[in-house]
Every structure is written in structure tokens, then in C-alpha cells.
Amino acid sequence: MPGARLRATVAAVAVAVPLTLAVPAALPATAAPRPPAVQPGTALAEDLVVVGHRGASGYRPEHTLAAYELAARMGADFIEPDVVSTKDGVLVARHENEIAGTTDVESHPEFAGRRTTRTIDGVPVTGWFTEDFTLAELRTLRAEERLPAVREENTLYDGLFQVPTLDEVLELRARLSKELGREIGVYIETKHPTYFDGIRLSLEEPLLADLRQARLDRAHSPVYVQSFETTNLRELRRAGVKVPLVQLLSGAGAPYDLVARGDRRTYADLASAAGLREIATYAQGVGPEKNQVIPRRADGTLGTPTRFVDDAHAVRLLVHPYTFRNENTFLPPALREGAAPDDYGRALAEHAAFWDAGIDGMFTDNPDTGVVSRQLFESASN
Ligand code: G3P
Ligand code: CA
Numbered sequence: 001m002p003g004a005r006l007r008a009t010v011a012a013v014a015v016a017v018p019l020t021l022a023v024p025a026a027l028p029a030t031a032a033p034r035p036p037a038v039q040p041g042t043a044l045a046e047d048l049v050v051v052g053h054r055g056a057s058g059y060r061p062e063h064t065l066a067a068y069e070l071a072a073r074m075g076a077d078f079i080e081p082d083v084v085s086t087k088d089g090v091l092v093a094r095h096e097n098e099i100a101g102t103t104d105v106e107s108h109p110e111f112a113g114r115r116t117t118r119t120i121d122g123v124p125v126t127g128w129f130t131e132d133f134t135l136a137e138l139r140t141l142r143a144e145e146r147l148p149a150v151r152e153e154n155t156l157y158d159g160l161f162q163v164p165t166l167d168e169v170l171e172l173r174a175r176l177s178k179e180l181g182r183e184i185g186v187y188i189e190t191k192h193p194t195y196f197d198g199i200r201l202s203l204e205e206p207l208l209a210d211l212r213q214a215r216l217d218r219a220h221s222p223v224y225v226q227s228f229e230t231t232n233l234r235e236l237r238r239a240g241v242k243v244p245l246v247q248l249l250s251g252a253g254a255p256y257d258l259v260a261r262g263d264r265r266t267y268a269d270l271a272s273a274a275g276l277r278e279i280a281t282y283a284q285g286v287g288p289e290k291n292q293v294i295p296r297r298a299d300g301t302l303g304t305p306t307r308f309v310d311d312a313h314a315v316r317l318l319v320h321p322y323t324f325r326n327e328n329t330f331l332p333p334a335l336r337e338g339a340a341p342d343d344y345g346r347a348l349a350e351h352a353a354f355w356d357a358g359i360d361g362m363f364t365d366n367p368d369t370g371v372v373s374r375q376l377f378e379s380a381s382n
Contacts, residue, residue, distance in 0.1 A: 048378070049361030050370035051187050052076035053323050054095060058365035061143045061154055062102065063093040064161035065172055072176045076367035078185035078224070081169045084192065085201040090135045091166040091210060095146075096120075096191060098127040103141040104159060111137075120195055121256040131201055138163050150327055150342045166207070170214040177222075185222030187363075189248070193232040194257045204232055208241060217242050226287055230270075231257040237282045244284035246320065251289040273311040285318035285360070293321050293357055300333025302350070305357040313358065322363035324351060324370065348373050 055067025056074055068079040081093040097120070099105050105128045114133070117126040130138065143161045145154040164172075169186060177184045190203045207225070211217040219242045226246035227233050233245045247270070254266040269275050271292055279286060288308060297303045312319045325331075329341035336345040347366065351373030354362065364370040 047077070048355070048359075048374050049077040049185075049320070050075065050367050050374060051078040051080050051320065051361060051363045052367040053080050053363040053365050054082065055079055056365070056367055057146075058151065058326060059154065061145045061157055061161060063095060063164070064143045064157075065164050065168060066157065066161050068164075068169060068172055069176065071367045072173075072180065072184045074368040075371035076184075077361075078187040078222070079169070079173065080187045080189065080363060081164075081166060082189040082191050083166050083203060083207065084130045085196055085203060085206070086130055086133055086135045086138055087201075088134045089201055089206060091203065091206050092130060092135070092138060093164050093166060093169055094130060094191070097130045097195075098125050099130060099138075099141070099163075100127040102144060102146050103163065104144055105141050108141065120192060122259065131196070131199055135165065150329060152342070166210050167213070170210060170216065174214070183222040185224070186216075187224045187226060187246075189226045190229075190232055192256070193227060193229050194260050204236055204239070208236075208239065211241075211243070219243075224285065226285075229255045229257040234282045245282065246285040246287050246318070247279045247283045248287040248322075249289065249292060251291050271308060273307070273314070276311050276317060277315050280315040280317050283317065285320055286312055287320050287322055287363070290321045290324070290354070293319070293359060294353055296332050302332055302334070302353050309358040318360040319358070320361040320363065321354065321359055324354075324362050324364035324366070326366045326369055348376070352377060 052068065052071025052074070054062035055064065056071040056076070057067055060067035060070055063081065068081070071079050082095045083091040084094050084097040086092055094102060105111055111128060114128050115126070116129070116132070117124055118129055119125070139162055141163060142159045143163060144158045145151055148155050166188070173184045173186050188207065190207065193203050196203050208217065211223065216223050221243050223243040224246050225233070225236060225241065225243055226248050228248040228250065230247065233247060236245060249271050250267045252267065255270070258265050270279060271288065276286065292306065292308050294305050295303045309319050324347065326344045326347040327342050328336040328338070328345040331345040331347060331350060335347070335349055337343060347369050351362070351370065355373065355377035362370055
């Protein structure tokens with residue numbers, strides 16, 4: 001077992017402050033007290049975790065109940081719904097609110113008039129948007145594979161599955177936990193929270209309501225809540241959410257909530273030792289892009305790990321990088337096998353380098369591969 005790896009615990013913070021609606025004001029950091037260790041049997045901070053990224057999205061269209069179920073059956077500790085809002089305020093699992101890329105909405109003539117252009121996080125996007133559909137309307141659509149050129153096999157399932165609500169994902173989690181005899185966790189990401197605040201469909205209130213209805217807003221619940229923005233995580237902490245929070249980071253750009261209020265801090269600032277210290281006042285983990293942990297050299301090989309894991313662990317933040325995928329096109333050039341972009345390369349070698357670098361978990365489209373690489377790492381470490 002690597003000495004540097006964090007044996008951190010997760011936070012339980014109970015401060016009775018209601019969430020604000022609409023565009024939130026900047027909030028000061030509040031220190032998150034450190035809780036007792038997580039209970040045995042939950043795959044939270046004590047174990048290396050494998051997160052089924054958007055489900056087992058390497059094998060099924062992403063963010064469908066079928067993708068989540070397969071991830072759990074493959075051994076994932078967590079399934080990962082990204083959430084956005086419908087017109088009637090229901091949280092549904094989609095990677096973004098524009099749905100032409102992952103549903104058959106374009107082939108529904110009754111919705112042709114809803115094609116429009118919206119500015120999402122400062123970028124004009126044209127298509128169909130969840131916030132223009134009631135849940136009942138969204139239910140008439142069917143999911144489609146996002147990457148048909150890379151994952152042609154997954155198109156076999158196009159047209160079979162609905163867009164699930166977060167409630168349904170939580171029900172699936174409960175059912176599979178019972179059947180499989182282990183806790184299946186949910187690792188929920190709020191997508192575009194500032195945007196949704198701006199159209200009065202704030203994500204945080206229904207998220208808390210869904211978690212509380214499922215009796216999951218507890219200190220030892222197998223739940224993480226993650227965001228690429230900062231303000232909503234601070235708000236959730238202040239609102240008394242008891243589950244651990246994870247600040248997502250990126251190798252480029254800046255959190256949109258900071259951009260929107262003229263704060264010039266970037267993800268690079270947040271990923272510095274000082275930035276991580278600040279994150280540790282409201283979150284229990286960070287989700288960096290892989291390259292922030294191990295950059296790629298110009299020759300296509302993986303380079304020397306950065307200070308990121310050590311700096312995060314120094315302030316007791318868990319490190320769960322994204323996104324690990326088996327296909328050549330997503331791997332460092334030196335780990336590719338053959339010329340076809342959709343063939344599998346040496347993904348286990350990539351995973352091994354990251355486990356060796358001290359990460360505490362990984363987001364992967366191929367949870368079965370993540371489970372194998374973790375097993376290999378743990379066997380070699382004992
Ligand atoms: O949430 C971790 C990872 O999923 C972030 O990337 O864009 O796939 O949601 P994305
Ligand atoms: Ca995500």
C-alpha cells in the first residue's frame with residue numbers, strides 16, 4: 001500500500017441554513033469539521049474506489065439505467081449520474097442539458113419547434129434542452145449512444161432506454177445494493193448550476209430533496225456530490241448537506257460561477273497547494289483531469305507524476321481523477337495497440353501508473369477494467 005495514499009474520512013456537517021434560490025451570491029468559505037471514520041462495509045474513503053462513469057458507458061448508452069446496472073454488476077463501487085433539470089423541476093440524468101447528442105429528439109417532429117440556441121456557461125449551443133421539456137415529454141424520447149463511431153457496438157441499444165430521473169437511479173441503487181449484498185454508491189454531479197439558477201430551476205434543492213427522500217443525506221451514506229463549480233458546493237455545505245463533496249477541476253479554464261462574477265481564479269489556481277487548502281474548507285475530495293496527476297510527455301508516454309496528489313493528501317482531500325477509457329483514442333499514444341482508434345489499448349498499464357501515483361479512486365467508462373487494475377495493484381502492494 002503506498003504510504004502517501006490518504007486514509008481520509010468524510011465530512012458530516014450539519015448547519016441549518018436554507019439554500020438560496022436563483023443566482024447565489026458569493027459565499028465565504030466555511031470550515032468543514034472532520035468526522036469519524038466511515039462505517040465498515042461502505043466503499044467511501046477507506047477503500048480505493050471504482051466509479052462507473054455515466055454508468056458502464058463503454059458498453060451501453062451513457063446515463064441509462066442499463067448502463068448504471070451493468071456498472072454495478074461489473075463491480076463498480078459507485079455509479080455516476082450527472083444531473084440537469086426538466087421544465088417542471090425534476091432532476092434527470094444527462095451529461096448536459098442539450099439532448100440531441102444522446103437521445104432521438106431530432107426524429108420527433110412534434111418537438112421540431114423547440115430547437116433553439118442558448119448560451120450555456122458563456123458558449124452558444126444550438127439544439128434541444130431539457131429545461132424546455134416536462135418530464136412526461138422527455139419520457140417519450142429514447143437514449144442513443146454518444147460516440148457511435150468509437151462504440152459502434154453500443155448502438156445496438158439505441159432506442160431502448162428512457163432518460164432516467166435521479167429518483168429512479170437512487171431506487172436502482174437501493175435494489176442492486178440488496179441484491180448484490182454490498183452498498184452501491186451514487187456519485188452525483190450537478191451540471192451547469194449557475195445556468196440553472198439563472199433560469200430559476202436551481203439544482204440543489206431538488207437534489208437535497210431526492211437524497212433525503214431516499215434517506216441518503218447521512219454522514220455515512222454511500223454518496224458523493226461533485227461539481228465543476230464552487231459556489232454551489234459551498235452552498236450545499238452551508239445548507240447542511242451531510243454527504244461528502246468533491247470539487248471537480250480541469251486542466252484548462254475556470255469554474256463558470258467564478259467567471260460569471262468576475263473572479264479571475266482559474267482551475268490552475270484551484271489546483272495549486274493554496275487552492276487545494278481552500279477547497280478542503282468545504283469539500284472532502286477533488287476530481288482532477290488525469291493530466292493534472294500524470295502529464296503526458298511530448299513523445300506520447302506518461303510523464304512524472306505532479307505534486308497534485310501529495311498536495312491534496314496534505315490537506316486530507318481524496319483524489320478521484322477522470323476519465324479512464326479503454327479505447328486507443330483516449331489513451332496516451334505510447335499505450336495504444338494497433339491503428340484503429342476504437343480498438344482497446346494497454347489501459348491496464350495506464351491504470352497501474354495512476355494507482356501507483358497514489359490516487360484514491362477513478363472514474364472509468366469500463367468499470368470491469370478498473371476493478372481488475374485495482375485488484376492487480378492491491379495484490380502487488382500486499
Ligand atoms: O465527474 C467526473 C467526470 O465525469 C467529469 O467529467 O464531463 O464526464 O462529467 P464529465
Ligand atoms: Ca460527470
